[in-house]
Amino acid sequence: MNEGYFYLFPGGGQEHGETIHNALLRECMEEVGEEVEIGELLHIREYIGKNHEHSSFDFHVHQVEYYFVCNLVKEKNNKAPTNPDSHQVGVEWIHINGLLRYRIYPKELRKYIIQHVNHQKSPVYLGDIN
Template sequence: MKPIRNSAKAIIIQQGKLLLTKNKDNDGFFYLFPGGGQEHGEVLKETLKRECIEELGVQVEVQDLVYVREYIGKNHEFAAWDHDVHQVEFYFVCSIAKDAPAQMDGTHPDQDQIGVEWVDIRQLDHIRLYPKALGHHLVNNEMNVRYLGDVN
């Protein structure tokens, strides 16, 4: 059994659009919030800054924690290969640093990542976004602190 993993994720919204990583698998495109796993001795805000450089290629300013989500793989659609995964994700509101380049290019993108994309928040229910439940909250402009539970 794998240990529980902490992950820090960024919610970056500008002009009604959400910045996501664009990924591709056998079923097509899917989108994820930028961020990733916490390393030993690293505070979550530092994790998020490092991960955004790796996935987006930009510095971010980390602000408030707004959502906490658990993902217990055996309970969801990817149980066939994620059955032993238990991850706790911390979602922070972030902004891109003022001196960020216009073209984003991560220094170490994830395996399935093919780029980054600004997605209109009104379209979140129409794309393959993980976690879907968080997309529903953002579409409804619900940015208050919330424990989402074990959702996908």
């Protein structure tokens, strides 16, 4: 784990006429290089940039993000992402037990994922968290 790095979940903008599920399938191929099977919707998060640590360049950003449980269709194939984000430096698989040791954004989401894995109830709508 490099201290200068931070981690984001795969995702991105939905294209016109594209369903959320199709956007998720596409983004996983583009950013992770893997085909996924989409499970339940876990969380909805808003990000209002002016309220967070990166407000200097995210001041006018307001987005809604959907977090789904996903499983790989096949065992990891280690293919390169087809269209990684411009600042993406790689793909790393993190074991769920070590989730809290990593700088993952949104930070608050880590605890909700762990609650889900431990079969504890957590809210679907998380609000404007970072």
